[in-house]
Amino acid sequence: MAVDQELKIELGKQGVFVTTLQELYNWGRRNSVWPMNFGLACCAIEMIATTMARYDLARFGAEVFRPSPRQADMMIISGTVTKKMAPQVVRLYNQMAEPRYVIAMGACAISGGPFKQGYNVLKGIDRYIPVDVHIPGCPPRPEALLEAFITLQKKIDGQSLTGEDRPRFLNSEAPGEFAVPEPGEHDLEPAANKNVWTVPVVIR
Amino acid sequence: MMHSATDMAADPRARATRPEGTLVSDPDDGTELLEVSMGPHHPSTHGVFRMDVALDGEKVARLKPVFGYLHRNHEKLGEGNSYLASMPYTDRLDYICSLTNNWAYALAVEKLAGQEVPERAEYLRVIVGELTRVQNHALSVGFLLQDMGASGTPLMYGFREREKILDLFEALTGSRMMCNYMRFGGCRVDATPEWLDATRKVVAGLPGFADEFEALLCTNEILMARTQGVGILKPDLAVSAGITGPMLRASGVNYDIRKVDHYSIYDRFDFKVPLGDHGDVYDRFMIRLLELRQSIGILEQALKDIPGGPVMDPKAKIRNFRPKPGEAYGRIEAPKGELGFYLISDGGPNPYRYRVRPPSFVNLTVLEDMCLGHNVADVVLILGSVDIVLGEVDR
Amino acid sequence: MKTLEEIKAAIEAAVPGAGVEIVQNPGPAAQHSLRLQPGSAFEVAKFLRDDAELALNFLSNVTGVDWPDKEISEKVKVTRAVTKTVDGVEQTVEETVEETRKRVEPGYLEVVYHLFSMTQKHGPVILRMRTENRSDKVELPSMTPVWRSAEFQEREIFDLYGVVFRGHPDLRRILMWEGFKDHPMRRDYVEPDDYDYEPTAHDAVLAKAKAHQAAQQAAAEKGAAQ
Numbered sequence: 001m002a003v004d005q006e007l008k009i010e011l012g013k014q015g016v017f018v019t020t021l022q023e024l025y026n027w028g029r030r031n032s033v034w035p036m037n038f039g040l041a042c043c044a045i046e047m048i049a050t051t052m053a054r055y056d057l058a059r060f061g062a063e064v065f066r067p068s069p070r071q072a073d074m075m076i077i078s079g080t081v082t083k084k085m086a087p088q089v090v091r092l093y094n095q096m097a098e099p100r101y102v103i104a105m106g107a108c109a110i111s112g113g114p115f116k117q118g119y120n121v122l123k124g125i126d127r128y129i130p131v132d133v134h135i136p137g138c139p140p141r142p143e144a145l146l147e148a149f150i151t152l153q154k155k156i157d158g159q160s161l162t163g164e165d166r167p168r169f170l171n172s173e174a175p176g177e178f179a180v181p182e183p184g185e186h187d188l189e190p191a192a193n194k195n196v197w198t199v200p201v202v203i204r
Numbered sequence: 205m206m207h208s209a210t211d212m213a214a215d216p217r218a219r220a221t222r223p224e225g226t227l228v229s230d231p232d233d234g235t236e237l238l239e240v241s242m243g244p245h246h247p248s249t250h251g252v253f254r255m256d257v258a259l260d261g262e263k264v265a266r267l268k269p270v271f272g273y274l275h276r277n278h279e280k281l282g283e284g285n286s287y288l289a290s291m292p293y294t295d296r297l298d299y300i301c302s303l304t305n306n307w308a309y310a311l312a313v314e315k316l317a318g319q320e321v322p323e324r325a326e327y328l329r330v331i332v333g334e335l336t337r338v339q340n341h342a343l344s345v346g347f348l349l350q351d352m353g354a355s356g357t358p359l360m361y362g363f364r365e366r367e368k369i370l371d372l373f374e375a376l377t378g379s380r381m382m383c384n385y386m387r388f389g390g391c392r393v394d395a396t397p398e399w400l401d402a403t404r405k406v407v408a409g410l411p412g413f414a415d416e417f418e419a420l421l422c423t424n425e426i427l428m429a430r431t432q433g434v435g436i437l438k439p440d441l442a443v444s445a446g447i448t449g450p451m452l453r454a455s456g457v458n459y460d461i462r463k464v465d466h467y468s469i470y471d472r473f474d475f476k477v478p479l480g481d482h483g484d485v486y487d488r489f490m491i492r493l494l495e496l497r498q499s500i501g502i503l504e505q506a507l508k509d510i511p512g513g514p515v516m517d518p519k520a521k522i523r524n525f526r527p528k529p530g531e532a533y534g535r536i537e538a539p540k541g542e543l544g545f546y547l548i549s550d551g552g553p554n555p556y557r558y559r560v561r562p563p564s565f566v567n568l569t570v571l572e573d574m575c576l577g578h579n580v581a582d583v584v585l586i587l588g589s590v591d592i593v594l595g596e597v598d599r
Numbered sequence: 600m601k602t603l604e605e606i607k608a609a610i611e612a613a614v615p616g617a618g619v620e621i622v623q624n625p626g627p628a629a630q631h632s633l634r635l636q637p638g639s640a641f642e643v644a645k646f647l648r649d650d651a652e653l654a655l656n657f658l659s660n661v662t663g664v665d666w667p668d669k670e671i672s673e674k675v676k677v678t679r680a681v682t683k684t685v686d687g688v689e690q691t692v693e694e695t696v697e698e699t700r701k702r703v704e705p706g707y708l709e710v711v712y713h714l715f716s717m718t719q720k721h722g723p724v725i726l727r728m729r730t731e732n733r734s735d736k737v738e739l740p741s742m743t744p745v746w747r748s749a750e751f752q753e754r755e756i757f758d759l760y761g762v763v764f765r766g767h768p769d770l771r772r773i774l775m776w777e778g779f780k781d782h783p784m785r786r787d788y789v790e791p792d793d794y795d796y797e798p799t800a801h802d803a804v805l806a807k808a809k810a811h812q813a814a815q816q817a818a819a820e821k822g823a824a825q
Contacts, residue, residue, distance in 0.1 A: 037247050041274055041595055042299035042381065044251065052363040067247040082598075084776050085252055085273040088244055114293065117284070117804065118277030119783045119790045120775065139299075139381055185780040187791035199796050271751075272774035280784055284803070318627025443656050443717050446748025457717060459657075464720045530626015533660065533713050533723055546662050546713065549626065561660040561713075566748050598774060 022161050029073075029099065030156045031061040033149075036072035038092070041079025043106040043139040050142040060149045069095040074152070076145075077131075080108035080115055081122045083188045090180045093129045098169030098176065101156075103148050104131045107138045114138065127192035129178055130168075237265055240580070244273045248351050248584040251594030255571075255583065262579045267572040271565075271598050278599040282558030287313055287388070287525050290558065295382040297543075297560060298596040301340050303332045303373070304538040306386040311467065312534030312545035313388045317527040320517050325390040326469045327510040331403065332373070332385065333536075334499040334506070338410060339366040340539035341450075341492040341499075342417070344591040348489060349421065351588040352430055358421065365413050368406050375399055389520025400507060407503045414497050422490070431486035435574040435586035438483065445569040449541025450491045451590060455483035461537035468536075472509070473502045485582075485589040492591075526553055540564050540591055560599055564592040600721040603631050606653065613646045614639055622727060632711070632725035637739050640728055641766070644745045647714065647724070655724055658746035660713040663756035665785045667733065668706040675700050706733045708762050712742065712749075730762060733785075741767035759784035 003018055011018055019027075039047060051057045051065065066072040069092045081089055093102070104125055107113030112123040125131065132155060133148045140148075159167045168174040178196065181188040243254030252273035258266035278297065282290045294309045295302035307329055314321065321329075339362075346362030370380045376399055377383040377392070385392050395403075421427055437447070442455040452459055460477045462470040478494035480487030527549045535544035541563025548557040567590050575583050601609070607619050610633075620634040635643055647655045674697050681694045708730045715722030730737045741764035742749040753764045754773040761782035764770055772779060781788055794811040797804055 038245060039251055041251065041276075042296055045299060046381065048359075049363060049367070052367075053360050054364070054367050080274060080276050082273060082275055084275065084774075085244060088252075088273070092245055114296070115276040115278075115281065118281060119788070120272075120275045120277055123793060123796070141380065183776040183778060185778060187793070191791070191793050200798075202798050272776070275774040277783070315628045316626060441747070444747045445750075446658055446746065448659075459717045459720070528626050530624050530628060532626060532628035532630060533725070535659070542659060544660050544713070546660055546711070548664065557662065557664050559660070559662040565751060569747055569750055 025161065026157050026159060030153045032064075033060075033062045033073050033101070033152065033156075034064045034066050034071065035062055035074045035076055036069055036092070036096070037065040037067045038075060039078050040081065040085065041106075041108065043078035043109070046139045046142055047076055047078045047105065047145060050145045055142040055146065057146070057149070060146070060153070062149060069093075070097060072096055073099065074101040074103065076103045076105050077109040077125050078105045079139075080113065081125045082120045083122055084120060084183065086122050086125070086128060086188060087180050087183065089125060090128045090178055094177045094180070099167060100169075101132045101152055102129060103133045103135065103145075103152065105135050105145060105148070106140055107136060110134050110136065122188070127197045128181060129193075130196055242583070243270070248587065250347065250587070250592055253587075253592065253594055253597065255587075257580065257583065259580055262581075264575045264578055264580060264583060267575045267583065269568055269571055274594040274598040276595075276599065278560060279558055283554060283556070286553045287527070287555060288522065290555075291386070292382065292384045294560075295384055296595055297562065297599065298538065298540060298564070298593045299381060300343060300593055301336045301539050302381060302383045303336045303385055304536065304543065306383065307333055308534060308536045308538060308543040309545050310386040310388055311536055312532055312547050313527070315534045316530065316532035316547050316549055317388065317525075319389045319520055321390055321468075322514050322517055323469075323511055324394075324513040325515040325517075327506055328391050328395055328515060329386065329468060330470070330473075330506045331395075331503060331510070332376070332383075334502045335369050335372065335403075337499045337539045338496055338503075339369045340591075341496045342366060342413070344539075344588075345417070345421070345489060345492055348485075348585070348588040348591075349427070351584045352427065354427075358417075361413070361417060361420070365410070368409070372399070372403055372406060375402070387516065387520070387522065388525065389517035391515045394515045400510065403503075404507050407500060407507060410500045410503075411497070414493065414500065418493055422493070427489075428486065430582075430585060431484065431489060431589075433482070433484055434578060434582050435485045435589060436483050437570055437574055441570060441573060442483070445573075446566045447541070447570060448563050449537070449539070449567070450495060451488055451541065451567055453477060454480035454487040454491045456480055461535060461542055465535070470502075473505050475499075475502050485585050488589040488591075524553070526551060531557075535561065538563055540593070540596070541567055560596075562596040562599060564590070565597045565599075568592060568597065600719070601653070603633065603724075606647075606724065607633060609650065609653070610643050610646060613650070614642045617643050619643065630723065630725055632727050634727045634729070637728055637730075640726075641740045641742075641745070644726070644742055647726075648745055652719075653724075654716045654718045655714040655722070656746075657715045657717045657722070658712060658742065658748045659715055659723070660711075661742075661749050661752035661756065662711040662713075663760040663762060663784065664709040664711060665733070665760060666706050666709060667786050669704040670701055671704055672699055672701045674698070707731065708733055708737055708760055710739055710753075710756060710762060737761055738763045738765050740765050741770075743767050758782070761785070 008018055051063055057063045104110050109125050112121050115121045116123055133151050135144050135148045137144055179193050237258040237260055240257045242257055244252040254270040256268040294305040297305045342362040342365050346359035349358035373383050374380050377385040437455045439455045439457050442452050456479050475498045478491050480491050529549055529551045531548040533546045535542050543563055544561035546559040547555045550556040574586050603621055610617050610619050617639045618636040622632045622634050624631050647653055676695055677698050678693055678695050680691050683692050710728050712726040714724040728739050739762055741753055753767055756762050757770055758772040758774050792811055794808040797808040800808045
C-alpha cells in the first residue's frame with residue numbers, strides 16, 4: 001500500500017504526516033541497527049576506527065556495539081575466517097535473533113583474500129551463512145564500511161512485509177538456523193553448506 | 205636424556221603454581237572449580253583469542269590459552285611466495301604496526317643477501333618506525349583502559365592521534381594500514397619535503413598529547429587501584445620465558461634491541477630505555493607512556509638530521525631476486541617486543557623456510573603465571589597489558 | 600663473545616661426549632650454528648644457560664624445518680671389463696662408462712634454536728637438532744624446562760611438523776584443532792581440495808583448479824555410467 005508521493009509532500013507542507021506501517025517499521029529498523037562487537041582480524045581495527053570520532057558511525061544509528069549476539073542485529077565479519085573459527089561464527093549467527101544481517105568486510109571475509117591458499121583459511125564466509133553486503137578492500141577504508149551501512153539501510157528500506165519476496169524473518173518456512181560445520185580430520189565437514197552456497201557460474 | 209620433575213621444581217624459572225592459601229574449593233564440601241571459556245568471541249580478547257579458565261569462586265585457579273583462531277598459514281604461504289611477494293603479507297602480521305613488520309623482514313633479507321641500505325632510507329625507516337611505535341602505544345593504552353571499563357574516552361584520544369599518523373602513512377605509502385613500504389636495500393618511495401614538514405607538525409603536537417594522556421590517566425585513582433600489584437611478572441621468569449618489549453622492561457630488565465643490536469642508525473640518537481620496578485599492570489601501562497615520549501624525542505632528532513640522497517641501494521635487485529644459499533636471523537625492537545624473521549635460502553626465488561618470531565605469541569607464555577590467584581576481572585586487564593595482536597600470535 | 604669454536608670446546612669440556620658439530624652457513628650473514636646430539640642436548644642447554652661467561656638465558660626463537668627425502672642422481676664413471684671382438688679376436692677390454700646412479704638421501708626434521716644473552720647482551724648462538732627420520736623416529740628432547748619460552752614454540756612445531764618433544768609439560772596441538780591429523784608445514788602435506796570456485800585463478804592455483812575440475816568431471820562420468 002503505497003502513498004502517493006506528491007500528495008504526501010503536499011500534506012507535509014501543511015503539517016500533516018502520512019505514512020504506511022511498512023515505511024514506519026522499516027524506518028525504525030533501518031536507523032537502529034546494532035552491530036555485534038565482533039572483530040576477527042585486521043579489518044576489525046578499521047571497524048573500530050569507523051566507530052571513533054573521525055568517522056562517527058553514530059550518525060547512522062549503529063554505534064551501539066553489543067557483545068552478545070542476542071542483543072545484536074548485525075554481524076560484521078571483519079577479517080579472515082579460519083577453518084578453526086568458522087564453526088564459532090556460524091554458531092554466533094545462529095544465536096542472533098531475527099531480523100539479522102551480515103556484512104562481509106574485506107577480501108578475506110568475501111573470498112579468503114590474500115590468504116586464500118592457506119590450509120586453514122575459509123574461502124569466504126558466504127559458504128556457511130547468507131551475506132547481505134560485501135565490501136572489497138584489504139582492509140576496506142572506514143568510508144567503505146559507511147557505504148556498506150548505507151547500502152544495508154537501503155536494503156532494509158526496500159523490504160516489504162508481506163508477499164512472496166518478504167524477508168526471511170517473516171517467512172516461517174525459511175530456515176532459522178544454519179548447519180554448523182564440524183572440524184574433521186583434514187578439513188571442515190562439510191566444506192560448504194549446500195543450502196546457502198552453490199558454486200557460482202563464471203561468465204567470461 | 206630425560207629430566208625429572210624435581211629438575212623443574214628446583215628451578216625458580218619453572219612454571220609458577222597457584223599462590224598458597226587461594227584455594228577455597230574443597231571436593232569434600234561438594235564445591236568444585238567452575239570452568240569458563242573466555243573467547244574466542246569475547247570483547248576483551250582483542251580478537252579471536254580464547255582462554256580456558258578454571259575459577260575457584262572469583263579467583264583464577266587455572267588458565268590455558270587456546271590459539272589458532274586466526275591461523276592464516278603465513279609461514280606456509282611465505283614458502284610459496286617470492287621474497288618480495290611476502291612483503292605485503294608481513295603488513296598483516298601485527299596489523300597495527302605494519303611498518304615495523306616490513307622493517308624486520310627487510311632487515312632479515314638484507315642480512316641473508318648481504319645488502320646495504322642508504323643513509324636517507326635508514327632515516328625514513330626510523331621515522332616511520334617510531335611513528336608506528338607512538339600510535340601502537342597510544343592505541344594499546346586506549347584498549348587497556350577500554351578493557352578496564354573506561355568506555356570510549358581514552359581509546360578515542362588514542363585513535364585521534366592515530367588518525368593523524370595514519371594520514372602521514374597514507375600520504376607517504378598510499379595506504380592507511382597496510383603500508384608495504386620497505387624494500388630490500390631501502391624504501392619504496394622517497395618522502396617529499398612537504399611530507400617531512402607535515403610530519404614535523406604532527407610530531408610537534410605529540411608532546412601535548414602525551415601530557416594530556418598522562419594527566420588524564422596516570423594518577424587516576426580507579427586506574428591505580430585496579431592495576432597496581434596486579435599481574436606481577438618477576439624478572440627471572442620474564443627472561444626465561446623470552447618476554448621482550450615493554451613487558452620485559454616493566455619487570456626491570458634492561459634489554460632494548462635498539463640499544464643491544466645497534467641495528468640501523470639508532471646509535472646516532474639520544475634516547476633512554478625506561479624501566480619498571482614492580483612488573484605489574486600499572487608498570488606496563490606506564491612504560492608504554494614513557495616509551496612514547498622517548499619515541500617523540502627520536503622523531504625530533506631524526507627529522508632534524510635527515511640527509512638527502514637516494515632511498516634505494518642502486519645495486520639492489522628487485523626482480524629475479526635470488527639470495528645465495530644460507531640462512532639469516534634478523535630482528536628488531538617492534539612496539540610489542542622482539543620481532544624476528546628467520547630465513548633459509550636454497551638459492552631459489554622463494555625462501556626454503558620462512559619463520560616469523562612473533563613477540564605477542566611468546567609474551568603470552570606467562571599469561572597463566574600472571575593470572576593465577578587473581579580475580580577473573582583482572583584477567584582481562586592482565587591480557588590487555590600484554591598488548592597482543594592476534595594476526596601475529598596465530599600468524 | 601666467544602667464537603663458535605671456543606663455545607664448542609667449552610661445551611665439550613663441560614659435557615664429555617657431547618658430540619657437538621659446527622654447521623657452516625655459506626651465506627653472507629655467516630651465522631654459523633652448533634649441531635647437538637639429541638642424547639646430550641639437554642645437558643648442553645643447561646650448561647649454555649648457566650655458564651657465567653656465556654649466560655645464554657634468553658631463548659628467542661624456535662624453528663622447525665622439514666628436509667624431505669632427497670633423491671640424488673649423480674653421474675659416476677665406472678670401469679668394467681667388456682668382451683669385445685677386435686680384429687676377429689675375442690678380447691677382454693677395460694672400458695670406462697658413465698653411469699647415472701640414483702640414491703635416496705634420507706630426510707629428517709630439524710629444530711633450530713636461536714639463543715641470546717640478556718645479561719651479557721650477545722648472541723645469537725644457534726643450536727640445531729635433527730630427528731632420525733620423518734616418520735616414526737621423530738623424538739627430540741624438549742628445551743622447555745631450560746627456557747620457558749620454548750613452551751608454545753615447541754608445541755607449534757609439534758603441531759605443524761610432528762616433532763615429538765620428550766619432557767614437554769603440555770604437548771598438544773596449538774594452532775590446528777584437536778583431531779586434525781596432518782602436519783601442514785611439512786613439504787609433502789596435501790591440502791584439502793577446495794578449488795571448486797576460482798574466478799581469477801592463475802599459475803599454481805589455475806593448475807589446481809583444473810585438476811579439481813577434471814577430477815569432478817571424471818567422478819560425474821563414472822556416476823553417470825553406473
